[in-house]
Every structure is written in C-alpha cells, then in structure tokens.
Amino acid sequence: MTKNEIAEILEEIGVLLELKGENPFKIRAYGSGARVLESLESDEFEQLVADGKLDSVKGIGAALAQKIGELHETGALGFYDKLKASIAPGLVEMLEVPGLGAKKIKAIHEKLGIDTMEGLAAACVDGRVAELSGFGAKSAAKIAEGIKNREAYGKRHLWWLANEVAQPIVAGLRERPEVKRAEAAGSLRRGMETVGDLDFIVASDEPAPVMTWFCELPEVKEVTARGETKSSVRFESGLQADLRIVPPGQFVFALHHFTGSKDHNVAMRQRALERGLSLSEWGLVPADGEGTAKEKAERGESKEVADEAGLFKALDMTFVPPALREGLGEIEAAEAGELPQLIEVGDLRGAFHNHTTASDGRNTLAEMVTAAEALGWDYLGIADHSKASFQANGLDEERLLKQVEEIRALNESGRFKTHVFAGSEVDILTDGRLDFADEVMAQLDYVVASVHNAFAQDEDTMTKRIIRAVENPQVTMLGHATGRLLLRREPYKVNLAKVIDAAIANDTIIELNASPWRLDLDWRLWRKAAERGLLCAINPDAHECDGLQHVRAGVSAARKGWLQPKHVLNTWTLEQVKARFS
C-alpha cells in the first residue's frame, strides 16, 4: 500500500474514533500523522519503513509506526477493519451536515437507533430529533436543511474561483469608513489549491454597520450565524464566508490566528508557552496571572505588534509567509533564519506551454503575444497539441512546421517586444514513444511531453511510459505530471519518486501546471525535489489570453512548495532561456 493510501486510512481512523467518542488528542494524533506522511517523499518513506525508523519522524510514534508498517506490508490493518465494522457508514456521512458533530451523532444513534441519512431526515420531520435532550425544533430544522444541501455545502471550492469571490469583498470592506484594515485569511490566504470557506478579518471600533453590510451583500443566500463580532453567511454556490471584526489593536493576532493552519497555530502557541506567553486571536499575553487571554488583552497586557512580522519577532522568529504556514518545518526554519526568499509573480519573465487557435485555444498567436507583452513578459512559449490529441485539434507535422515558420517570422518582424518560443505539447503515446519523430522535434525550440490518454494504465506501465518520455533528449519538460483535475478527476497512477529521479538524472524540467484546476505537480512534492536539483517551469497552460493570468495560481502553489526564483525556469532572462533551449 502506498503512503498516500495509508495517510487516507489514518485520516479515516481519526474520523471513526471521533464518532466513538475517543480522546480528542488521540484523534488529532491520527490526523497529524496522516499529514506528516503525505509530506514525506515516497522513497524517503520506503527507506524509513525498511529501516524500521518511521517513529523517528516527528508526529509518528510507536503505535502509528506499527500500524503504518502493517498497512504498508499487508495492505490491511485489523484495528482499522474492526473499527470500521463497528460504525455504520451513515454515521460518518452525518459529519458532513453542518451543526452535527460526533457527540450529537452519537446521541441520535444511541437514543433513536438511527444510522442512515434517510432515517435522520425522517426523524427531523416527525419530531423525534426535536425531543432529544440537547436538541430542539431549531436544531431539527437546521439538520433537515443541512441534509438537503449537503452536497453543495460540503464540497470544497477551487482556490482561483474562491479568490474571485473574496477579493471584491475585501475591497468593499476596505472602502467602508468604519474599517481600518481588512484581509481575507484562512486557507485562501495560505494559497491552498482548494478552500472550504472564506474568512474575512476586519479591524474596526464600530462593527455593527460593517456586519450589516456584510450580511446584506447581494450574493448572500442565507445568514447562518450573526453576532456582534462574528457572522457567517452562505452564498448561492454553497460557499460559506465568515466575517470577524476585532478592535484594531488585535487585528494582527486575529489575522494570524485565522490564517492558520491549525498545525502551524498549535506549534506557535506551544512556542509562546515556552516563553511564558499565551498566544490567541486576542493577543500575546503572559501565560500566568488572572483571567482569560481575552481579559488580559483588554487590560492592555498583550505585546503590541504593528504587523505579523512583529508577532513572529516577539517569538524570536523571522516572518513566515502565509504560504508556508502548514506546520511542515517553517517554525524551525524561521527560528534559524533559514526561510527561503520565495518566488513572486513579479519574478516571472514569461511562460511556456500555451495554446492558440491552431489547436484548441481560443485566441490567435498574435493575440496571445499581445497579451504576454501587456504583462511585460520577455518571452512566451507556444506549445499547441500534437496530432494524437485529435479531440483537441492537434497539429500534424505539416501544420506544426508551418506554425514554427510563422513564429520565426513574427519574431523577425519586430512587431512585439516579447520573443516567442516555438514549441509543442507532444503526446506521450501509450508505450512512452512520442507523437513526433525526433527530427521533427529537433526543429522546435522546446518540447512539453504530456499524457492525454490511457489514464487507466497500471502504475508500473504508466511510470515506465512517462520515464521513457522524460529520458528522450528532445523532451525539454514534462507536462502535468499526474493528470489530476482538482475536485473532478483523480491523478493517474504513477510512481512520482521514480519520475522525479529520472527527470533529475536526464536534466529534464517538470512543469508546475498553473491551471487552477491542475496545479500539477502538487506543491507538497516540490520542496524536496527542488533541493535535489529538479528544475521547475510554471506553465499557465493558457487556452486564451486571460489564461496567462493563471501563472498567479502557479506561483502561489510554487511558494507553498518553498520554491525560490532560482528553481524556476521562467525567472531566467531571455538569453539564458535561449541558451538552455539551444
């Protein structure tokens, strides 16, 4: 069993233990164990298992190491099977209903004997739920509504689309006279590829009108909670948004707290406690003394900080960019002053892997170059599909070579400041051969090799297929390494550790496909791969002019992968890229 499959099971065990009413810290241990596992590279993981040293990894102790080992070796775990058999799947499903947690589900199950969603819906209607102690008519109605909408409510949302909703709201908040500062926090601010909901943090001494403005936004479908300092609303799309309004002096602490991640916050609080301080959204206050953190903050006992850099400094750390706050070593690096200077959108001088109307793009070559020039880019790579992608109107040799001529002529015409590289997104055929002969590809500036069919191949076949392409000297870079479509399609089965090894050995680039639906190769793999010498290209995979903007999503993911400008081909100068491609 692979490490990611094992991580999923650990995650599930955590959920099942929750429904059993287990110790919350034990539950957390399974969840964080799963995340630690996901962050390990496959070969590193294999080595640790082989050496019996899994428990040397922080967050994995003897018990988890034993269970992981068993799953890895046998593909099964008695403890997990028994646990799973003891809990009806309907109870697990109920956790998706807003307002229902483990304790309430347990009560519903034990007192009413209900273990399916249908049974629960019926009991909400006929009044049985409302009669339970701790429940009432309102809870029953809320649960019934939640069941009806659980598909829309439960799902996550693409970072890109959530950001498009969030930014106008931040701008609107900042325009209000009562608002001193406003930011979107949460996983959106950390740049996670998908987000569950939006979190807005506002500094104001006069919260009431701001709260009213927010709850009455035209796109709000439902106000699910409304208090003096916090409200929650739900939009038509099912996306939920929280607004928290705090006094200006507490803004930085609230922003940090609600940016998370949970793992990062836990580590930060522990760090504060080691210094005799208590960190919360209210402030950084002495751990001892009378009252709650909130009361201490209100008495003015909190350290004062102007911005998040000041907060980190108070804990003897350098500023940790939100992208890195995942509890994956950023605390230690910030303490040692060893955080990387992360890549920024402004570092990009161009991008590769873009399409035109010659294959399945919506804009012509000239229109795409115009758009690139408007972005101030020094170069733009065109890589239309090859003939095997007939569904995408892929180019055959004749059309390809004609396009190359067209590009060369455009460069010579001096019409654009932006230089155009002539490339192709060449299909990797099912056996790893490429869709064009070497002598055809040799006439191009560069080649992106991508898999577009036979996704169902077994891992070994797919891995060999991709490695064969990566080893081809004509291949400049590997396109969307796993073929995943976020929230829509699972990645195909491939041993990425072996692919990364082959790419490093053959000096082949792997792209970070910046399409918000792909973000592939995943950010979790980049840190170690780049440290080992893998070069990245942030490729928008644009199918229209606006698509070039997707590099922003790519940079956001690259930052989460600790990438610096030097790790990314598109930060190179035109001359450097030309030299690389020659």
Added chain:
DNA sequence: GCCGTTTTCGGCCCGACTGTTTTCAGTCG
C-alpha cells in the same frame, strides 16, 4: 496517540456563536 534536557506521566491552543438551557455543551475554526 505523541512528546520530553525542569517531565516517561500528564499534559496536549483557545474563543465565538447557537440552541438549549437557566449555567452550559456542542460545534466550528
């Protein structure tokens, strides 16, 4: 279940809001 150089036991981050309660448990982040 994890962790640790004041600890191998006893901690483990902290607060807002809701709905059901008459002081708080559950949920959520």
